[in-house]
Amino acid sequence: MPSLALDSKTISVGKKTPWSVHSKTLRGGTQEGVELVEIDNGKLSFAVLPTRGMGIWKGKCGELELGWNSPVKNPVHPTYVNALDNGGIGWLRGFNEWIVRCGLSSMGAPGKDVIVDNNGNALEAFLPLHGNIANLPAHTLSIEITEEEIILRGTVDETMMFGPALRLETEIRTSFGSSSLSIIDTVTNLGDNPTEHELLYHVNYGAPLLEQDAKFSAPFKQLAPRDPRAAEGIDVYDHFDAPLPGFVEQAYFFELAGKSGSKETLAMLKNAAGDQASLVRFSLKDFPCFTLWKNTAGQNDGYVTGLEPSTNYPNTRRFEREKGRIITLAGGESRKTTLVVEALDTKKAIKSVEAEIKALQKGAKGKVHSEAIERFSDI
């Protein structure tokens, strides 16, 4: 890819904010050949990885680092990720992004499923953790600078003969001087036949937002621990501890509450002092399911929490199909969704978001199951 360099010095747009867009190709080790597009809107900056399915490696809003420290230090070229490795969790060899998509045709826990082969026969296939999209490169990439915004567009194909043949067209938009970005994704079934589709955004935070006494909040109808391990922490599901080497992850499945009509909802992580936060905003029409992933392990093992809006829960595809949660796209059908990710750096802004959450919570039951429930978990 030819490298790209645009900024407020060379292109005059309506805003006075000093912004920039730079691209480069990473070299050396497992990052050899990975493309990086660094976008700075003057307040929020972030680095997009076209080579890794248009994921976002790291971000920074003012002085607030967004992202986390994985044992995997640099963006990893798909060459070095064999999803089938280590019993089907090879995806973890490349996992270090702030925001990474899981999907498009499967996105949850590894497990066997039955697919239809070219002969029309049932074929048992092992579907590895989190699917393919994070390890497929964009084949188109473009930047648009408007009077208001920087818009990065990319296209990633997850296709094969005898399908699925799914195309991701993403638009990552950020306004000059703003503290947020929007990911507007369109997934299209390029084939003529109906095909299943799963999509999850793994939005991940380590220090400094994640720390002892950091707090999660979201309006919900019900939530349940994924498994017995998560049930152990159900009483403090929304509270975070300091890094603890050996800590085993806990995941909670939510049915969130949204605005009537638009079904808009949100979920926030704030720091202990309550003066820094980040949140995701989306519609339950787009993403009816939500997972909170708590992995407050050692700093060197990946001290991280994930806010994960998704089309279904990240269980095996077989289980999610049984529960009727998997989306089917008809031949040629497209599905357009929006995810907004924001950073907040004042108590006032955080309180305002908390008020939003509270308002939405008002009309919702807020049931906390103490054990995993059959509706959500493969128990």
Added chain:
Amino acid sequence: MPSLALDSKTISVGKKTPWSVHSKTLRGGTQEGVELVEIDNGKLSFAVLPTRGMGIWKGKCGELELGWNSPVKNPVHPTYVNALDNGGIGWLRGFNEWIVRCGLSSMGAPGKDVIVDNNGNALEAFLPLHGNIANLPAHTLSIEITEEEIILRGTVDETMMFGPALRLETEIRTSFGSSSLSIIDTVTNLGDNPTEHELLYHVNYGAPLLEQDAKFSAPFKQLAPRDPRAAEGIDVYDHFDAPLPGFVEQAYFFELAGKSGSKETLAMLKNAAGDQASLVRFSLKDFPCFTLWKNTAGQNDGYVTGLEPSTNYPNTRRFEREKGRIITLAGGESRKTTLVVEALDTKKAIKSVEAEIKALQKGAKGKVHSEAIERFSDI
């Protein structure tokens, strides 16, 4: 690879035909780094993929497009093909060529086989669909321009310690102004021990040749459907329908009839009007087996038919071994074969080929089995 540009303006050869050879490296997405050599003999042009085992992506003869439209849009770098994916049909992630080899040590349906490991012990190994050769790059590549022809040569190694160690040396020849190309392949066992070898040419056509009422013809002693699904269409095995989303492929296994002595034979696909066609010519000494693959699925799912000469039938290697059909190459042994692929664009030329087929059919029984037979199919 340094790029190559030769043409009739810069090199004077005996023919007046304007010919050219250009090479380039594709960039972006899953085609990043794929080498392409475009050869135009003045009448027939085609694009060879050294990075994908010297397969031929697309061709064009006059105005006639040769090839098909796969859901996989561009040539795919082997980086993005894990043959073990999706229950062993990962090869399909890269499948979009007009002419692609399957092999060299296995080439058929995915399945378990027993191989000998380094310790001399039996090791159960899963052999994925269609083998390795299409996802291995050529390490030598050269062009020769003679007074008559353009000759592209390449070498692809499919080797490993404890074997198999097979080398493909291919020569793709086309005469100036002609409507055909020849693929002269030499496969050599680089090792000292005997090794099994399978080779199939998947020669594929979509629109415009493939269309409602397109027709297949070849002289044969017997043919049988591969499986019950193919048996459903046995009465119209040589006739093609319009694209039908959801159509499940049908495959027919042939014992073709050839000339006495040379065992030369041929198989043709012609369009509905009978004024355009393409055919393959080869000797049954080289390729005793032939498969007709009919996949008249939706246009966006890969509306395609394959004419497939091969050393054995594309069943699992285990089954083909049981049937005694697998070639064994002794240590150091080479096997040289020739496949000619032609395009025809006049009714007269097509009728002449049909007469050839008829003449060969005369001496042959032409038995059409209505069900899959044990000799050909793993039933």
Added chain:
Amino acid sequence: MPSLALDSKTISVGKKTPWSVHSKTLRGGTQEGVELVEIDNGKLSFAVLPTRGMGIWKGKCGELELGWNSPVKNPVHPTYVNALDNGGIGWLRGFNEWIVRCGLSSMGAPGKDVIVDNNGNALEAFLPLHGNIANLPAHTLSIEITEEEIILRGTVDETMMFGPALRLETEIRTSFGSSSLSIIDTVTNLGDNPTEHELLYHVNYGAPLLEQDAKFSAPFKQLAPRDPRAAEGIDVYDHFDAPLPGFVEQAYFFELAGKSGSKETLAMLKNAAGDQASLVRFSLKDFPCFTLWKNTAGQNDGYVTGLEPSTNYPNTRRFEREKGRIITLAGGESRKTTLVVEALDTKKAIKSVEAEIKALQKGAKGKVHSEAIERFSDI
């Protein structure tokens, strides 16, 4: 990587020896993109492969070639090695080095093991032959030229989220005009939790050192054949035959004897005439286990023997764990080891090494088991 060219003409150091360091990127076929660093100390030259885990492809000391001829002809980019291929012996698709590391988290025979997944649950994982490190690229590389030595340093990470997260920092040192090189490796557990670690150096020789009547020697307490096949050759375990197509490998597991205190030991391969040899020197504190691999197969199948110092025997990790031989590195812990590889080209030097071996053998039992023993082999 920018290419590197340093030599005794451009950099003045204390020695008069004409030395050089050159780097290049290999192109074409499966070696596309492989980095090569050629180091010549004036007497010993060798080619390091940063792209293949800092292994050493080939060496030459004076006129003596060090290394072997594999059916795999050139250094293979990790792109073309799927460790899971062929029943888990896909590593052999890239195997042709003189010196290659196996490890870092598993390094032996392929087999199932139980790992802990992200959920803290037991996950059955298949661990393929010889581990990952040979197919991971260095992400740092530097050269230091001192008054005495050439020092090449590189760092290779074998990491994944939920671990293991192991870092190899290697220092390959060679003095001007010397016949030896030292590999000083530091392996660090980057994570916070304890993690298992296995390391084996596969130091391989073919012709001319390996030939009819070549001889192996090392001081040992006991040795045993790995399996019945090796037991067949136990009486001549230290003697080599001429190439024999179809020969099935024989491996012998040694408990070597070392100097008291330092536990320094050595193992040598010498040619039939006794005027050329190569040896490995190491401490049993670093590498308590040693394997002699005899594969005197046909010249084209890889006529080769391996001298293999290691942290444990190259059985499945499950078995080695049962035997209590696997090293565990605590969070943040590093382990530094040294391996010296020498070439000898005079009878006198060889006799002197043999005297060393004899001296060490004196205090050791030298028990030769005629059959595989439970302590060493998974029988």
